[in-house]
Amino acid sequence: MYLSLRERPDAPSVPDATRRRPVGRTVVLLGCVSLLTDVSSESVAAILPLYLSVVVGLSPAAYGVVEGLYQGVSALVRLGAGWVSDRTGRPKWVAASGYGVSAVSRVLLPLVSGLGAVSAVVTADRVGKGIRTSPRDAMIAADADPEHLGRAFGVHRALDAVGAFLGPVLAFVVLWLVPGGYRSVMVLSIAFAVAGLALLVLFVPAGAGAVPVPAGPAPPRVRWRDLRSPELLRVSVVAGALGLLTVGDGFVYLVLLESGGFAAHWFPVLYVGTSAAYLLLALPVGRLADRCGRARVLVVGHLALAAAYAGATLLATRSVAVGTVATVLLLGLFYAATDGVLAAVAGQAVPVRARASGIALAQTVVAVARLLSAVGFGVLWLVVGPTVALLGVAAGLVLLVPAALRLLAPASR
Amino acid sequence: MSRRTRPAAFAALCLALAGGSTAYVLQERADTQERISSPPSVPVATSPAAAEGPVLVFRHTGVDQEYGVVATVPLADPSGPRSFTGVVCDRVDATATTRSCLRTGRGVVTSYDALVLDADWEETGSAPLPGLPSRTRLSPDGSLVATTAFVSGHSYLTRGFSTATEVRRVGGASYGNLEEFALEIDGEPAAPRDRNVWGVTFADDDRIFYATVGTRGRTYLVRGDLVERTLETVADDVECPSLSPDGTRIAFKQADGRGSGRRWTPAVLDLATGERTVLSGEERNVDDQLAWLDDDTVLYGVPRPDEPGVSDVWSLDTDPDAEPELLVEQAWSPGVVR
Numbered sequence: 001m002y003l004s005l006r007e008r009p010d011a012p013s014v015p016d017a018t019r020r021r022p023v024g025r026t027v028v029l030l031g032c033v034s035l036l037t038d039v040s041s042e043s044v045a046a047i048l049p050l051y052l053s054v055v056v057g058l059s060p061a062a063y064g065v066v067e068g069l070y071q072g073v074s075a076l077v078r079l080g081a082g083w084v085s086d087r088t089g090r091p092k093w094v095a096a097s098g099y100g101v102s103a104v105s106r107v108l109l110p111l112v113s114g115l116g117a118v119s120a121v122v123t124a125d126r127v128g129k130g131i132r133t134s135p136r137d138a139m140i141a142a143d144a145d146p147e148h149l150g151r152a153f154g155v156h157r158a159l160d161a162v163g164a165f166l167g168p169v170l171a172f173v174v175l176w177l178v179p180g181g182y183r184s185v186m187v188l189s190i191a192f193a194v195a196g197l198a199l200l201v202l203f204v205p206a207g208a209g210a211v212p213v214p215a216g217p218a219p220p221r222v223r224w225r226d227l228r229s230p231e232l233l234r235v236s237v238v239a240g241a242l243g244l245l246t247v248g249d250g251f252v253y254l255v256l257l258e259s260g261g262f263a264a265h266w267f268p269v270l271y272v273g274t275s276a277a278y279l280l281l282a283l284p285v286g287r288l289a290d291r292c293g294r295a296r297v298l299v300v301g302h303l304a305l306a307a308a309y310a311g312a313t314l315l316a317t318r319s320v321a322v323g324t325v326a327t328v329l330l331l332g333l334f335y336a337a338t339d340g341v342l343a344a345v346a347g348q349a350v351p352v353r354a355r356a357s358g359i360a361l362a363q364t365v366v367a368v369a370r371l372l373s374a375v376g377f378g379v380l381w382l383v384v385g386p387t388v389a390l391l392g393v394a395a396g397l398v399l400l401v402p403a404a405l406r407l408l409a410p411a412s413r
Numbered sequence: 414m415s416r417r418t419r420p421a422a423f424a425a426l427c428l429a430l431a432g433g434s435t436a437y438v439l440q441e442r443a444d445t446q447e448r449i450s451s452p453p454s455v456p457v458a459t460s461p462a463a464a465e466g467p468v469l470v471f472r473h474t475g476v477d478q479e480y481g482v483v484a485t486v487p488l489a490d491p492s493g494p495r496s497f498t499g500v501v502c503d504r505v506d507a508t509a510t511t512r513s514c515l516r517t518g519r520g521v522v523t524s525y526d527a528l529v530l531d532a533d534w535e536e537t538g539s540a541p542l543p544g545l546p547s548r549t550r551l552s553p554d555g556s557l558v559a560t561t562a563f564v565s566g567h568s569y570l571t572r573g574f575s576t577a578t579e580v581r582r583v584g585g586a587s588y589g590n591l592e593e594f595a596l597e598i599d600g601e602p603a604a605p606r607d608r609n610v611w612g613v614t615f616a617d618d619d620r621i622f623y624a625t626v627g628t629r630g631r632t633y634l635v636r637g638d639l640v641e642r643t644l645e646t647v648a649d650d651v652e653c654p655s656l657s658p659d660g661t662r663i664a665f666k667q668a669d670g671r672g673s674g675r676r677w678t679p680a681v682l683d684l685a686t687g688e689r690t691v692l693s694g695e696e697r698n699v700d701d702q703l704a705w706l707d708d709d710t711v712l713y714g715v716p717r718p719d720e721p722g723v724s725d726v727w728s729l730d731t732d733p734d735a736e737p738e739l740l741v742e743q744a745w746s747p748g749v750v751r
Contacts, residue, residue, distance in 0.1 A: 049545060049563070050517075174438060178445055180722065184438040191430040198426050202419045382604065 031159030036196030042167025077130035082360025091135035098132025134360035141347035153340030154286020161279035226354035243369030277332020301337025475743035511555030515546030552615035559613030612653035
């Protein structure tokens with residue numbers, strides 16, 4: 001099916017100028033939109049627990065009750081938005097509505113105080129994220145030269161990660177300038193969200209990612225049949241199976257904590273370190289994927305994850321510093337090799353007219369697999385202990401990767 | 414909009430956003446600085462607190478230069494002038510000899526600490542907390558301290574929460590995280606994965622305590638034993654227990670439902686008979702670990718709906734028809750030193 005992408009000289013949406021440039025203007029624009037949006041969402045996320053408990057007077061316990069719901073809602077919305085995006089051929093406006101929903105939720109956040117209202121606002125933010133992800137990735141896939149798809153996603157994810165990195169920094173600086181200035185952080189967050197939305201609406205071409213509709217009475221539209229492509233099935237099965245062996249970062253940091261024995265308040269630094277590694281590695285790994293095969297990098301990237309698990313256990317017990325740095329770097333490498341690359345591979349696995357739906361499906365499968373994995377790993381943790389559990393999962397990954405390569409890599413580039 | 418006007422429109426929008434939000438930040442900064450440099454609006458004791466006599470210890474929540482500082486008032490005159498201790502705490506508990514203080518430290522990374530202080534509010538020990546401070550209680554003789562913190566581990570996919578509750582001997586060793594104690598639900602050994610313990614209250618024998626265990630969406634009152642390292646369920650639907658001074662009753666918050674609309678109402682459980690009295694005279698949502706003023710009255714903090722960060726301490730008789738009364742304004746986390 002990926003062949004359909006290579007046979008795209010007939011697709012007039014990509015001008016020759018874009019074709020020669022390695023990364024298109026739309027990709028950079030979408031990256032900047034994500035950067036601004038991530039500054040907005042991550043700055044608020046950094047203060048939300050403190051704001052809710054100190055100012056609103058909600059205990060995180062109450063707040064945590066609804067967390068499970070979000071995941072399900074977000075997955076459904078993502079599939080639906082991918083479908084609508086393909087069906088209407090207007091990924092820009094589907095994505096814009098997603099960014100818009102999140103921006104509106106930012107405006108409402110400082111105004112609400114009850115638990116129900118806060119949950120509704122936070123849910124709206126997640127729904128917005130669910131809506132925008134797959135149409136945006138479809139636009140990136142459409143804009144990029146197929147030869148350099150990995151690089152295009154690498155650029156986008158690097159810009160995205162810069163935003164995720166700057167958001168908490170912004171929140172910290174504001175709270176340092178204005179003690180207790182949660183509302184200041186929220187107002188700045190609104191400004192960044194609106195700027196991101198405006199950048200998308202004003203500058204990303206309406207035709208970006210849209211499938212050109214040939215003149216005629218019955219334009220070909222996306223059908224469920226398009227999603228039954230054997231290629232997408234393979235990608236989803238392999239990514240899902242690997243997702244089942246992907247333990248949440250939180251667990252890995254907990255193991256590091258136990259084997260390394262450092263204070264719990266360094267937790268956020270581990271997250272920031274992982275984001276930084278991801279930020280730096282997204283582009284080079286994307287390029288590598290273009291050169292060596294994206295499916296191959298997607299699969300082999302999970303060996304970095306296995307190595308991170310080993311780092312958090314075996315290495316960290318010998319030397320805390322080395323083990324910690326290695327784990328954080330390897331986790332960043334894993335995200336660089338899998339997050340954007342998955343969208344690139346899934347987008348290639350379906351006909352162009354079903355791209356957003358295909359990307360949404362693969363991302364949802366992985367998300368659900370990782371949720372299951374979190375539950376399963378929790379049980380394993382309790383039964384055999386953290387170190388053995390993590391090493392067991394790492395061994396599983398090492399065994400699964402060759403099989404996954406055989407299934408996926410020969411079939412795609 | 415034409416190609417040429419778009420960049421101009423975007424630049425204008427960005428300028429407006431930058432200008433507007435900067436103005437807001439500066440305004441809030443100016444407001445905050447004015448407020449945090451103003452003296453408290455409540456009466457303040459002119460002479461240092463008398464060390465003798467029963468007092469109520471609490472966190473002062475007036476937005477002024479003493480915001481967050483622990484203060485005391487004599488039990489005989491709770492609405493009278495308060496004495497400030499100079500110690501800033503999120504949660505505080507006190508006995509005649511010992512004080513426990515949970516604190517959020519701002520820095521490059523936000524740190525959370527559990528401090529132990531002596532009768533003169535001098536720090537005698539500290540331990541790091543794994544997350545946002547939630548509850549703390551001392552045993553009646555001040556020899557044991559319990560702390561509960563929220564641990565929020567968020568990853569790229571999940572944002573869950575859990576609690577970490579620890580009991581330590583003041584000036585001595587820790588009994589560890591209570592999740593590691595052997596749990597029995599309705600007499601059967603149980604080892605559920607999603608197990609959280611929070612809200613400890615101590616009996617006066619240096620050994621027995623009560624706490625909440627949450628697992629599989631349910632909450633239980635458990636009776637804990639520090640020597641046997643066990644937790645045994647005693648009742649359902651009891652959160653944040655607080656043992657009365659005479660040791661016969663448990664005050665707690667009772668959830669009136671599940672999910673996002675959940676609210677809590679104060680209630681009292683008689684340990685001997687199992688009889689439970691919901692104090693429905695209190696109609697607001699009470700999310701606090703109750704404290705006993707005496708054998709018939711409980712205390713708790715309620716945030717003011719219209720003033721962020723400000724809360725008051727209310728008292729409520731344990732008679733089911735009693736109405737809450739305002740005891741100390743601009744206060745949070747009450748503790749009684751008898």
